[in-house]
Amino acid sequence: MSREPREILQDIKTIALVGISKDTKKDSFVIMKFLIERGYTVFPVNPKYKDELILDRKCYAGLKNIDEKIDMVEIFRKTEFVYEHTKQAIDIQAKVLWTQLNIFCNESKKLAKSAGLEVVMNRCPKIELQQ
Secondary structure: OOOOHHHHHHHOOEEEEEOOOOOOOOHHHHHHHHHHHOOOEEEEEOHHHOOOEEOOEEOEOOHHHOOOOOOEEEEOOOHHHHHHHHHHHHHOOOOEEEEOOOOOOHHHHHHHHHOOOEEEOOOOHHHHHHO
16 A cells, blocks of 8 residues: 655655755755755765765765664656666665656666665655645
8 A cells, every 4th residue: 555745755864865965956965955954964975975064964975874863865866877776775775765746667666665664756755735
C-alpha cells in the first residue's frame, strides 16, 4: 500500500537534497530554505559546492559523505542522473526516494521499490506541504 506524499513528509526528519544550487532564485535553493523553515534537517549535496555553506549548512560532495542517517533523498537533477543517485540512496539506507517536478525515471522507481524505499516522483514537497 503506498502512502500519500504528505503522509510520507510527516514521517521524515532528515533530507539530503541532491543537486542544490547556491542561486537563491533556483527552485532547489527555495525549497531547501522552505524545508528548513518547516523543521527538517536538510543536507545539501552538490560536488561543485563541496564543504561550502548553503543556508548555513555544509554542502556534501555526495550522499555517502554524509555521516548522519538520511530519511529522504530528494533529487534535483536531470532524469539521466537519477538512477545513479537511486543506487546511492539505497546504499545509505534512505527510506524515501523523491524526485522533483518534471523528473521521472521508471528504472529508478523499480530499483528503489525493490530495495524497500518509498518512491515519490514528479512532485514538489513544498507544494505538498502547502496543501
